[in-house]
Ligand SMILES: Cc1cc2nc3c(=O)[nH]c(=O)nc-3n(C[C@H](O)[C@H](O)[C@H](O)COP(=O)(O)OP(=O)(O)OC[C@H]3O[C@@H](n4cnc5c(N)ncnc54)[C@H](O)[C@@H]3O)c2cc1C
């Protein structure tokens with residue numbers, strides 16, 4: 001369908017964008033438009049004004065800053081996937097990002113848009129949570145940071161207030177072993193299940209595993225029962241199996257035309273096992 | 284255009300197939316709407332209008348994008364290329380010739396989108412592998428051909444272009 005009638009503005013600074021967003025409660029930020037415009041075409045959203053971040057300088061940065069990678073919200077999926085500093089410092093991000101949609105969508109879609117959209121099967125939310133990242137947000141009321149652990153609260157729901165804009169994304173890059181697993185029926189579709197596993201290495205001790213799951217479970221979340229099994233022990237194929245069982249039985253599953261809850265539970269358990277094994281091999 | 288106020292009519296300065304144009308567009312219009320209705324460039328097709336089928340694929344600053352998921356207003360300051368840009372007059376480009384030779388189209392509705400996705404690929408990677416071609420075209424649907432002839436055409440075109448460039 002054609003888009004509903006809207007107004008459009010393209011401010012040249014973050015302050016102007018915050019002002020515009022706060023004056024009209026039905027206004028919305030547009031970044032790549034790859035989630036928002038389909039939602040509008042389906043009439044699931046009808047914002048009054050779209051506020052485009054494209055003309056605000058400096059929002060597409062991808063750079064090292066101390067022990068963190070700092071990424072601007074307007075960094076596109078394609079620019080992240082083709083960035084040598086990302087593949088060096090955050091190989092999990094490069095591995096997961098390949099599963100996002102198709103080239104034509106990755107050329108426009110952005111990191112900030114993906115995090116704010118908060119799809120329960122989105123690769124960037126899953127990875128941000130596994131890597132213990134955080135976002136900095138700004139509004140007319142000031143700035144604050146939100147840790148990934150507090151950001152994703154439900155399907156398409158984040159803890160961002162309606163007038164807040166993501167201005168920076170910070171991801172620490174200490175040495176960590178990682179694994180990524182995703183199952184989709186067709187390449188490029190949102191995954192029926194996706195899993196990210198981050199394990200500590202010899203230098204960092206044996207505790208601090210972070211395992212995240214998306215897709216079949218309604219919202220991006222950590223699989224703490226599986227983390228608990230792994231923490232303090234050396235990863236073996238047997239331990240991976242135990243952790244996957246513990247993790248899969250802790251979660252609750254959605255059931256729809258794409259798969260029953262039972263099918264999804266089996267899928268998540270096996271993906272968990274494989275992805276923990278994969279990460280274990282990188283320790 | 285930069286302004287702090289919002290409007291339902293937006294002035295943009297956009298280059299389309301090599302010609303710069305200053306135009307006023309509706310805020311609600313997608314780039315596909317603008318190309319087809321205002322510019323009468325109807326080679327770009329609209330199928331699903333929600334980013335799934337790829338029929339509307341065009342190039343924006345050299346990158347393949349969905350023109351149904353890009354606002355016309357977001358074209359400001361950008362360079363757009365559509366399927367109309369590929370041929371010179373009535374002489375087809377090597378890629379278009381290869382589509383013809385390999386029967387890579389039947390109804391033709393998907394063709395402009397495939398051509399533009401393939402153009403981005405061949406411009407950034409002149410000798411792609413078969414897997415790279417399949418990956419680059421994976422976001423385009425074709426309900427007629429079964430895809431094999433399209434992949435063969437793109438691989439053939441990459442050889443033709445390689446030979447022509449010595
Ligand atoms: C066919 C198709 C398949 C797809 N498959 C996948 C997939 O497999 N995996 C995946 O992860 N994604 C997928 N996507 C979505 C795509 O990755 C989007 O690019 C992404 O979800 C949103 O990014 P965007 O820049 O396009 O955001 P937009 O669509 O512009 O915005 C999305 C939301 O975020 C808000 N927003 C944007 N930027 C900010 C900001 N800086 N601060 C605060 N709020 C902001 C907007 O107001 C809006 O509510 C798919 C999309 C399509 C059309």
Ligand code: FES
Pocket residue numbers: 328329330331332333334335336337338339340349350351352
């Ligand atoms: S019309 Fe744009 S992707 Fe289908």
Ligand code: FES
Pocket residue numbers: 387388389390391392393394424425426427428
């Ligand atoms: S030729 Fe008919 S859809 Fe592709």
